[in-house]
Amino acid sequence: GAGVSQTPSNKVTEKGKYVELRCDPISGHTALYWYRQSLGQGPEFLIYFQGTGAADDSGLPNDRFFAVRPEGSVSTLKIQRTERGDSAVYLCASSQDPTDTQYFGPGTRLTVL
Amino acid sequence: QKEVEQDPGPLSVPEGAIVSLNCTYSNSAFQYFMWYRQYSRKGPELLMYTYSSGNKEDGRFTAQVDKSSKYISLFIRDSQPSDSATYLCAMMGISNFGNEKLTFGTGTRLTIIP
Numbered sequence: 001g002a003g004v005s006q007t008p009s010n011k012v013t014e015k016g017k018y019v020e021l022r023c024d025p026i027s028g029h030t031a032l033y034w035y036r037q038s039l040g041q042g043p044e045f046l047i048y049f050q051g052t053g054a055a056d057d058s059g060l061p062n063d064r065f066f067a068v069r070p071e072g073s074v075s076t077l078k079i080q081r082t083e084r085g086d087s088a089v090y091l092c093a094s095s096q097d098p099t100d101t102q103y104f105g106p107g108t109r110l111t112v113l
Numbered sequence: 114q115k116e117v118e119q120d121p122g123p124l125s126v127p128e129g130a131i132v133s134l135n136c137t138y139s140n141s142a143f144q145y146f147m148w149y150r151q152y153s154r155k156g157p158e159l160l161m162y163t164y165s166s167g168n169k170e171d172g173r174f175t176a177q178v179d180k181s182s183k184y185i186s187l188f189i190r191d192s193q194p195s196d197s198a199t200y201l202c203a204m205m206g207i208s209n210f211g212n213e214k215l216t217f218g219t220g221t222r223l224t225i226i227p
Contacts, residue, residue: 041219041220042220043201044217045216091156099145101159101162102159
């Protein structure tokens, strides 16, 4: 079966612009996670969805970051007024239930010029 | 101080050697321990998943967890050039949500020399 997919694979934008990053989880997985990985670092948690609701958004760095999962499947991470410090790989993961393994997508590499 | 500490390496070993990777942590609430492998420009791929203390073996890979010392290890036997990657330890507790975020180490970059 298909794994977690993320689009686009690469995104280059200018400082101040708005971007949307998309995640398609594994079919049937109710839990969805967003992480951010900076160069030479491990992934850092951003937000966790259980179904349609954001169960834990404690990792979002500020109010420029927002994520939705309106139908409990696909999720979109939205970043307003992008800054150069937002440049990183944004990873999405999904799991079948809260205690199950998290399976990661290939990530979206965001570069803010 | 970070919750999870991992030596970033780089670590280079000859093909066929035994590789030892490890992490220490400070949060006693962590109960689930994982090792992920990440190739360049790819997402992390789960290698081992362990609950609480003890050993777990899967093929050439062995994971060890010592909760009393807050120390986890991954051993790779008969290392192959295809094992060259970054190895990330990850940990998770249990929250009111029934699950919790993974907390990762920085990753150790491993190269197996043919």
